[in-house]
Amino acid sequence: MIRFECDYAEGCHPKILEALQKTNFEQTCGYGLDPHSKKAEELIKKACENEDARVYLVSGGTQANKVVIAQVLRPHQGVVSVEGGHIAHHEAGAIESSGHKVVTLKPENGKLKAETLKAYLADYWADDTHEHIVQSGMVYISSPTELGTVYTKAELSALHNVCREYNIPLYLDGARLGYGFASKDNDLTLADLSRVTDIFYIGGTKVGALFGEAIVFNGDKGLDQDFRSLIKQNGAMLAKGRILGIQFEELFKDNLYFDIxxxxxxxxxxxxxxxxxxxxxxxxxxxxxxxxxxxxxxxxxxxxxxxxxxxxxxxxxxxxxxxxxxxxxxxxxxxxxxxxxxxxx
Amino acid sequence: MIRFECDYAEGCHPKILEALQKTNFEQTCGYGLDPHSKKAEELIKKACENEDARVYLVSGGTQANKVVIAQVLRPHQGVVSVEGGHIAHHEAGAIESSGHKVVTLKPENGKLKAETLKAYLADYWADDTHEHIVQSGMVYISSPTELGTVYTKAELSALHNVCREYNIPLYLDGARLGYGFASKDNDLTLADLSRVTDIFYIGGTKVGALFGEAIVFNGDKGLDQDFRSLIKQNGAMLAKGRILGIQFEELFKDNLYFDIxxxxxxxxxxxxxxxxxxxxxxxxxxxxxxxxxxxxxxxxxxxxxxxxxxxxxxxxxxxxxxxxxxxxxxxxxxxxxxxxxxxxx
Amino acid sequence: MIRFECDYAEGCHPKILEALQKTNFEQTCGYGLDPHSKKAEELIKKACENEDARVYLVSGGTQANKVVIAQVLRPHQGVVSVEGGHIAHHEAGAIESSGHKVVTLKPENGKLKAETLKAYLADYWADDTHEHIVQSGMVYISSPTELGTVYTKAELSALHNVCREYNIPLYLDGARLGYGFASKDNDLTLADLSRVTDIFYIGGTKVGALFGEAIVFNGDKGLDQDFRSLIKQNGAMLAKGRILGIQFEELFKDNLYFDIxxxxxxxxxxxxxxxxxxxxxxxxxxxxxxxxxxxxxxxxxxxxxxxxxxxxxxxxxxxxxxxxxxxxxxxxxxxxxxxxxxxxx
Amino acid sequence: MIRFECDYAEGCHPKILEALQKTNFEQTCGYGLDPHSKKAEELIKKACENEDARVYLVSGGTQANKVVIAQVLRPHQGVVSVEGGHIAHHEAGAIESSGHKVVTLKPENGKLKAETLKAYLADYWADDTHEHIVQSGMVYISSPTELGTVYTKAELSALHNVCREYNIPLYLDGARLGYGFASKDNDLTLADLSRVTDIFYIGGTKVGALFGEAIVFNGDKGLDQDFRSLIKQNGAMLAKGRILGIQFEELFKDNLYFDIxxxxxxxxxxxxxxxxxxxxxxxxxxxxxxxxxxxxxxxxxxxxxxxxxxxxxxxxxxxxxxxxxxxxxxxxxxxxxxxxxxxxx
The missing domain is CATH 3.90.1150.10 (Aspartate Aminotransferase, domain 1)
Structure with a gap:
């Protein structure tokens, strides 16, 4: 039986195993403060051409989504997603378990259109009972989407502009980000992405790592205040954080992430x-x-x-x-x- | 600099890296339903001499504690721990973030005494305002404790008896379980542990694994109903669950866990x-x-x-x-x- | 300006004010354990022709919904509602703030059809990734609905049968229950309602009271275990619980609730x-x-x-x-x- | 039997019943936006000599505490209270049910001393593992305390100074505030209180009202942003909000609250x-x-x-x-x- 059912059927890229082997008996401090994690963060910031970005490594996609959303929202706020978005459907209520509604809007080709978002937010604020309705506190999209489609730079800019108009962050789930960049429809670089979103994550689990995702905050400095505490609270902080660091080091030196x-x-x-x-x-x-x-x-x-x-x-x-x-x-x-x-x- | 500051400064036991290497291009299904996870679960059940046990692999200790406690408690219930217990102090409010109070009692040598627990529960139920006070819905202990001490079989049995009297599960955090079994004060086997607790976890992160903990339910069959959904919801389910399976396979064949x-x-x-x-x-x-x-x-x-x-x-x-x-x-x-x-x- | 904008523009029925006046300096114990609350509960059980019912008085509709749903669901479960249902739209995320998703299905004339529910539940359990999807743990309906329509006895029985098939409780929000019973489309008595639902609440706020709702559990005895603790935890327990008792006493003696x-x-x-x-x-x-x-x-x-x-x-x-x-x-x-x-x- | 067991054994001050009677058939809009609520808020601001204060009426003390604390804290933060504080012991885990730990410190005569608080916060921030420990995001005290003692102006100022040093709000639970002001140990006015705390609530339930508490925000304007949504989400917003307004109107005109x-x-x-x-x-x-x-x-x-x-x-x-x-x-x-x-x- 040959498996084409998912993109997580195997282990990891051999270079990662090699690096784990080579570093195995190095002694480092824990919880993601080790030199490998620091190095990985630097490599990612460089790939993003964004010295001001802050990078955090966590062990899975549901965690990334749950922690980022819990970080950003206040209790009365929800997160906007398209119907069928991963957080809306396939995370066993992870977002709701943190107290937040996933507000769903109709997609086109799996994507949230800026017009759809704008119309929704305009209606919300025009409704004089809006205090009784969940307030949208951030926007979640994924690229590639659940349908494999990718957002163009223009589409992301348009969404980002609506978000800025309403003063809410735009967050992009990049579980399959590498495959998006490799797509013929892609017109984005990582540096672009870092400009047209406030937060995104670079998926490792589905793109060469054993597991692990790199969350990047591009937006204002307050956005990730005390984020490490939320990572810990949600069980997303590995004691041996270096294992995440080592993996992303390999993926982001020599362009490996993009090549594979x-x-x-x-x-x-x-x-x-x-x-x-x-x-x-x-x-x-x-x-x-x-x-x-x-x-x-x-x-x-x-x-x-x-x-x-x-x-x-x-x-x-x-x-x-x-x-x-x-x-x-x-x-x-x-x-x-x-x-x-x-x-x- | 030689590090004696913690027990998670290095990678993992070489046999685990070897096994990851050997299995790397095997294709398996995801989310812990693969043959390696199944095999690891079987090995652990065998080590527990408990065919009725149910074993679940998750990626870290805070997750194990958070998911188990969320699984067991109803909303008005809290979990009893000693003051200074890991969940009471060092998990950034993970338990409270699931809605539950950690009720703390005084320890002796880091351990919760059956008498202390019994007196607390008796007082609680005697208090005619107890509806206004958090109800204790389970008991959390760790062995070894935060002070490195271990519970004896008699101490655990006494605690378990009190728990049974009040119809609440006894849960043991075994982040350092291997080191407890290796202690000169130990008079327990894994099989004993499976009899005198309702739930426990076998720590991998601190005992030879890259990361990962094996949660064992010994108690009644209803206790772990739909537990996999809670694992998923809490971001504790790896897409490549096999990575946990492979590690625990190595640790529990040929006695490796106990030897190291x-x-x-x-x-x-x-x-x-x-x-x-x-x-x-x-x-x-x-x-x-x-x-x-x-x-x-x-x-x-x-x-x-x-x-x-x-x-x-x-x-x-x-x-x-x-x-x-x-x-x-x-x-x-x-x-x-x-x-x-x-x-x- | 004459107000027809809502059904809570005035105070309360004069008989209630009279009773509050008459009882004002009576001394009673607190938290709903007083004789007036007990009497009100008895009157409601009698009106339901159900000696086994358990009745709890709380101060508002959002509270009633939030506490009942938190009582019934486990963490990985959500509550089914029609799109536009009060809990889905107009309670500022109260249900999600307790950790639970509101799963929405398409209504007909504001009502959830048994077929719609059955098809949804069948699909859910047939999906082999259902562990990753929120499980439906109860069904929420309201009658009258947000559109003013009412459920017939046959419709409720059909829904209840589906619920029983899937072993989940059926809960009816009766914020405007009196107006439903008074409708020409109504073919139900309170006694019927007590047979074809597991839980419902009788709305006071919109039907003659200053405020207050009476929650009735008809279903199995375990369903309301420790419910008073959840009422307290959610701030829905009045110190002077008698104020609720006195109001429902008035509403349920001499048929006042139905007459008005x-x-x-x-x-x-x-x-x-x-x-x-x-x-x-x-x-x-x-x-x-x-x-x-x-x-x-x-x-x-x-x-x-x-x-x-x-x-x-x-x-x-x-x-x-x-x-x-x-x-x-x-x-x-x-x-x-x-x-x-x-x-x- | 004459009851001295609590301060909520009777109904309400006769003037309140009289006002409810007089206004009963007035038609007003709902949810606390009516003229009586507005008037009550004005009277309270005037009594506080603080035109910038923002006043919100809710139906009970547990609600007031739960909503205020949920409003202020971020997910990784807890609230400091003395051991035996009402939120720490007698609210059935209401605070934890919102996801937050109650961090308890030793009291003196029921009161939190500024030195105790300062020492705790200094230790916390000096601990280099503090990311793993719940961060204190606000301070909760009550006056009178559970022991009937009252804070002096100097004690509150000292606490407030510590809070300001650590940039966290000071919140005072005034369930029995009137009895505190009437105490021979009191050296505070409501205006003083409005200066030496960031938030407090004026208890109605125990001081003349049928029920109801008035929450006053004195601190910076961001502190109560979207607070009405949180009130709604927590079921603390009455449809007939005027009932709270009418009660506090009576209590705060002609000094009634202080006289009784x-x-x-x-x-x-x-x-x-x-x-x-x-x-x-x-x-x-x-x-x-x-x-x-x-x-x-x-x-x-x-x-x-x-x-x-x-x-x-x-x-x-x-x-x-x-x-x-x-x-x-x-x-x-x-x-x-x-x-x-x-x-x-």
Missing amino acids: SRKAVEQAERIKKAFLSKGYKLWIDSPTNQQFPILPKDAINKLKEKFAFLIWPDTGEPKLITRFCTSWATKDEDVDKLIDEINKL | SRKAVEQAERIKKAFLSKGYKLWIDSPTNQQFPILPKDAINKLKEKFAFLIWPDTGEPKLITRFCTSWATKDEDVDKLIDEINKL | SRKAVEQAERIKKAFLSKGYKLWIDSPTNQQFPILPKDAINKLKEKFAFLIWPDTGEPKLITRFCTSWATKDEDVDKLIDEINKL | SRKAVEQAERIKKAFLSKGYKLWIDSPTNQQFPILPKDAINKLKEKFAFLIWPDTGEPKLITRFCTSWATKDEDVDKLIDEINKL
């Missing part, structure tokens, strides 16, 4: 092309590492014999949406095998 | 002996990997030149309490060097 | 008829004390000179939805004046 | 004197409406036949601490009867 992402997206494009060549339609034209062909059930059954991938619930229709993921770890030969089978369908 | 703990405690005993031989007193006679000599300031200053260790705040007294920790990673030669310097004081 | 509700609904029907006679359409045909005529802007402007009522946001359409409320306190002469003006439009 | 308090304290002093004359000792020399004679068990049993009062748990000692409360409603003749019985002991 590019490879994964190239493989995804090959898979997409194979499906299209056979005349299958796509649910959405994703330019990143997730591909969503719509397949007849017999094709699905055939592919299931050799490959693992996600299949949408059977609604009685003859064709179903599927998802095939590549990652930094996807082997060329496995993609070849998949394409062979697609061609044989 | 024994070594650490032997080294701590050597250090203790060296201090005692020089006529220094101990703050507490700890039989585990933490040692607490009371040292004059000039001795402290001398040792600080070459070694890192904890020093209690200066209260103006001529002598201060200090803490020296060993761990699975402590090298004989480093202990030798420390003892040399102690002898030269 | 009937009067209010009769007046609402008169107002509806006046609008219909003039050819205006209704947004929804509400059989209770809230009426929703759709009016041209000039009619609105004319009526606004003498009457207060709610007007939906101006969307650029020539006609807007409005809401006119009656209550136990509405005077015949004020309704006459309104009808006069309607006729003059 | 004075009477209660005079009666308490008479009771104290009677006990002292008979040679009984006091647990604490309270200058307010709560008196704490230490009585032999036979005296207790004798008095219990005719009077209700609190008795501390029987610890086996021959004498027990008791508490006798007076209030605005205490009748001279009832005090006479009590003194008669004391004299007969």
Whole structure:
């Protein structure tokens, strides 16, 4: 069985294991104050071309989202997300467990449009019972989105402008950020991202690390006040913080993070092309590492014999949406095998 | 600088790195449902001699405590701990952030006595305003304690009996559990522990792992209902759950967890002996990997030149309490060097 | 200015003031354990024809909802509501502030259909990632709904059956319960309601009391365990609990609650008829004390000179939805004046 | 049975009932935005001689504490209180249920000393692990305290200075504030209080109202931003907010609040004197409406036949601490009867 069902099926990039090996008996202080964590933070700030950024390493995406949102919101505030956003649907109520509503708006192609946000906020403040309604205290988006689409610089700027107008931070969940940068639709650098958001995180778990995400605060200095206490309180601070530091050091020296992402997206494009060549339609034209062909059930059954991938619930229709993921770890030969089978369908 | 300041200064036991290397390109499903996690759970159940136990792997101690306590308590309930217990003092309000008070009782040698607990609970229920007071819904202890002391089987049984009388679970934080088992004061096996507590966790972070703790539910089957959802909600579920599985597999096959703990405690005993031989007193006679000599300031200053260790705040007294920790990673030669310097004081 | 904008514009029914006067210097114990609270609870149980019911008096509707939901749910659970349900929209995030998501489903005429609920729950449990999604732990409905519609006995039974199938309680918010019973669409008694829900509350604030709601638990005995502690914790327990007791005593002796509700609904029907006679359409045909005529802007402007009522946001359409409320306190002469003006439009 | 067990055994001052009667059919808008609430707020600001104060009326003391504390603290912060403070002990975990630890310090005569606070805060910030420890984000005191003692102007100024040094607000719970002002130990006016605290509340429930407390923000303007949303979220906002407004209007016009308090304290002093004359000792020399004679068990049993009062748990000692409360409603003749019985002991 070859797995294309997710982008976290393997361990980590060999360079990371090598670095863990090499540093294993170094003695460092704990809780992310060690030299490796400091070095990783510096490398990330440099990649962001932002000396004023503050970088924090945590062990997972749900934690990153939960801690950042708890950090920013006051008790009566909620966070805006698109319907189907990861925090709105797939984090077991993590945000609500911190006391905050996830306010959902309709997406377009998985993305929140600036107009949608602006109209919502304008209506909220025009409503004279708004004291009785959850106030939006920040905006959450992800890029790539749950549908694999990416925000353009113009789209992010427009959103950021609305956020600034209403004085609320814009936060971008970059669980698959590398695959976004590697996309043909991408027109952003990390430095751009650092200008058009207030906070974002660089996903490690899905892009080469064993686990770990790097949260970057770009916005005003007050935004991350005492953030380490919130990380600790939420169980997101590793005693051996260096393990996160070592991983991000590897990912951000010599461009590794971007190189492995590019490879994964190239493989995804090959898979997409194979499906299209056979005349299958796509649910959405994703330019990143997730591909969503719509397949007849017999094709699905055939592919299931050799490959693992996600299949949408059977609604009685003859064709179903599927998802095939590549990652930094996807082997060329496995993609070849998949394409062979697609061609044989 | 040689570090004796904590038991998480290094990476992990080489066998774990080896296993991570060997399994790195295996493809598994995520979120702790993979074969390595399953295998680790089986090994732990076997070590507990308890086929009915349920084992869950999470990434850190604060998470383990936070998730277990959130799982068990109802909103009006709090958790009993000794004053100075880890959840009471050093977790940045993690328990309160889930809505629950930590009710603190006086310890003896760092331990909660069954009599103290019983008297407290009896008084609580006798108070006719108890509806206005936080109800104790579970009891938290740690062994080894923050002072390095360990509970005996009799002490745990007595506590467990009080808990059963009041129908509340007894939970043991085993962040340093291995060092407890290796202590000369220990009269417990893991199987005993599984009988005299309802829930406990086996600490990996401080005993050989990169990170990770194994939570064991021994008590009634309802106790861990939907526990995986709470793990997810609290950001304690790794996408690549196998990384935890692989680590605990290594620790619990071939007795590794116990062997490396024994070594650490032997080294701590050597250090203790060296201090005692020089006529220094101990703050507490700890039989585990933490040692607490009371040292004059000039001795402290001398040792600080070459070694890192904890020093209690200066209260103006001529002598201060200090803490020296060993761990699975402590090298004989480093202990030798420390003892040399102690002898030269 | 005559107010038809809400059903809480006046104080309370004169009999309540009289009773407060008469009992003012009685000395009682506090926190709802006094004889008046006990008497009120007995009267309500009798009205419910349910000796096993447990009744609790709290001071407001948001409190009732917040405390009941916090009582029932475990941390990973949410409460199902229709979109636009009071807890989903108009309680400033009260439910989320207790850690729980409000899961919203599409209503029909403001009501949750059993089929909608069943389909949602079936899909949830069929989804093999459901551990990552908030679990529905109870169902919240209100009757009358936010649109003034009422549930029939058959609709409630159908919902209750789905709830029982999934082993989750059905909770009915009865902020305007009296007006529901007085509706021509009603086929329920309080005794019926006590059979087809697990928990409901009888609204006092909007039906004759100064403030106060009576929560009734019909379901299994464990459901309200330690509920008084949760009431206290949420600030919903009055020191002088008797004030709530005295009010519900008055409302539930001699049928007062039902009599004053009937009067209010009769007046609402008169107002509806006046609008219909003039050819205006209704947004929804509400059989209770809230009426929703759709009016041209000039009619609105004319009526606004003498009457207060709610007007939906101006969307650029020539006609807007409005809401006119009656209550136990509405005077015949004020309704006459309104009808006069309607006729003059 | 004559009750001296608490200060909330009766209804309310007759003038309040009269005002409720007189205003009963006035129509007002809801949620505390009505003219009576506005008038009450003005009267209180005037009594505080503080035009910049912001006043909010809520329905109970636990609510006042819970909402104010939730308003001020960030997630990693706790509130400092003395051991035995009302929020620390008698509010069923209300503060923790909002996510915040109550950090307790030792009192003197029920009061928090500025030196104690300063030492604690200095130690906290000197501790280099303080990120792992709950940060103190505000200070809670009550005056009168749980022991009936009152803070002097000098004591409050000293506390306030420490708070300002650490940039955290000082909050005073004035559940029995009137009885404090009426005390012979008092050297404060309401205007003074408004200068030496950042937030306080004026208790109505125990001082003449049916229920209700008036929260006053004196400190910087940001402190109460969006406070009405938090009031709503916590269920502390009455739909008929005017009921609170009407009550505080009565209490603060013509000095009623102070006059009725004075009477209660005079009666308490008479009771104290009677006990002292008979040679009984006091647990604490309270200058307010709560008196704490230490009585032999036979005296207790004798008095219990005719009077209700609190008795501390029987610890086996021959004498027990008791508490006798007076209030605005205490009748001279009832005090006479009590003194008669004391004299007969």
